[in-house]
Amino acid sequence: MQTVPCRRVQSEAETLAEQLANLAVESLIDEAELSPKPGLVDSRGSGAHDDLTLDLMRRSAHALQPAFQFMALEADRQMVSLNLRERLGAIGREGEAAMMQATAGVNTHRGAIWALGLLAASAAMRPDALTPEAVAGRAASIAVLPDRFMPMHQPRKGDAVCKAYGIKGARGEAQNGFPHVLSIALPTLRATRLRGASEHAARLNSLIAIMTSLVDTCVLSRGGMPALLAMQNGARAVLDAGGVDALPGRRALVQLDKQLLDLRASPGGAADLLAATLFLDRVERNVLD
Numbered sequence: 001m002q003t004v005p006c007r008r009v010q011s012e013a014e015t016l017a018e019q020l021a022n023l024a025v026e027s028l029i030d031e032a033e034l035s036p037k038p039g040l041v042d043s044r045g046s047g048a049h050d051d052l053t054l055d056l057m058r059r060s061a062h063a064l065q066p067a068f069q070f071m072a073l074e075a076d077r078q079m080v081s082l083n084l085r086e087r088l089g090a091i092g093r094e095g096e097a098a099m100m101q102a103t104a105g106v107n108t109h110r111g112a113i114w115a116l117g118l119l120a121a122s123a124a125m126r127p128d129a130l131t132p133e134a135v136a137g138r139a140a141s142i143a144v145l146p147d148r149f150m151p152m153h154q155p156r157k158g159d160a161v162c163k164a165y166g167i168k169g170a171r172g173e174a175q176n177g178f179p180h181v182l183s184i185a186l187p188t189l190r191a192t193r194l195r196g197a198s199e200h201a202a203r204l205n206s207l208i209a210i211m212t213s214l215v216d217t218c219v220l221s222r223g224g225m226p227a228l229l230a231m232q233n234g235a236r237a238v239l240d241a242g243g244v245d246a247l248p249g250r251r252a253l254v255q256l257d258k259q260l261l262d263l264r265a266s267p268g269g270a271a272d273l274l275a276a277t278l279f280l281d282r283v284e285r286n287v288l289d
Contacts, residue, residue: 013076013124020123021069023286024116027278028061028109031271034203038211038234038253039219039260040271048222048266051106060109063102067095067113068120075121080138084121085145092117093151111158111170111218111272116279118142118174123283132186132280136178143174161217169217170269178276184209185277197245204244206277208253210270211235218268219260227265234259 010018032054035042041052070091078084092113099109122138123130162169173180188209192202212235219227234256241248260266 013073016124016127017069017072017076017120020072020120020283021065023282024068024120024279025061025065027116027275027282028064028112029058030203030278031275032057032061034200034207034274036253036257037204037207037271038257039231039266040268041266048261048264052108056103056106057108059102060099063098064095064109064113064116067091067098068117070094071117071121072124075124078125080125080141080145082145085142086147086149088117088121088142089147089150109272111269112275114170115174115178115272115276119178119276119279119283130283132182132284135280135283136182140175140177143171158217158221161221165215165220167215167217169215170272173273178273180210180214180273181277181280184213185273186281189277189281192243192245195245197243201243201245203274203278204253205239207270207274208235208238208244210273210277211267212239214267214270214273216267216269219265223263223265227260227263230259230263231256231265231267 032041033043035044037047040047041049041054041057043054046052071088074087074091075084095113095117096110099113100107118139119135121142122135125138126134129135158169161167162171168175185206189202189206192205193199197205211231213232216228216231219231223230234252238244238249238252238256241252243249244253
């Protein structure tokens, strides 16, 4: 008599971790495909980049799924601790290596690994408390802890820019509880939906709203303060003209895109925070459905 191998049933923790990881990947892909984004990779092309394509961004996002899943599983029902912070850091570095292998050495989502990894882990810690504020707050409690095993011999562009301008960049955003997501992007996303605009317009307006005030290290590293001011002022002009769901706002968006392309400036930090926004929105609406 032939025996049929038993199929292992996923635990509740494993199911939740997989779901959170899938939501993180979907959020990264939705951010990448959103068009037209000023200076960024989208369905039209490579934006201000020479080494990025939409297909590469999609491959990168899928390559990160296991890392997000392992982070969520590691954090499942755990309390904030130094050990948890260091385990998440180790998994994040493994995820970065997988990303680099998938993209042949191109940095596509390094900042997003930090942001979405923290948020996925935070959501897994308390699946009974998944409001954006609760998830971001727990993520901040993790982010402020040191990681003794973080490599100190790998200088990165973002670190150099933070030192040069006296800013904290993506690390500070997470340590402060993602203020651009909670106070700017999510309210813009919801307000645009409420006035009957499309989901596409709501997401674009959220990105533009982030750009009005974010000190984006990606922009600073490429074009310095002139590029940062061009991004912030141009983004304000889009919203002042009614946002992308209004014709004057769309015209202002075209001008902003042209400015950033001329400056070879790409607001990658804002893009990462939009992905974090979409993730928190999805988690609140979908995880416990």
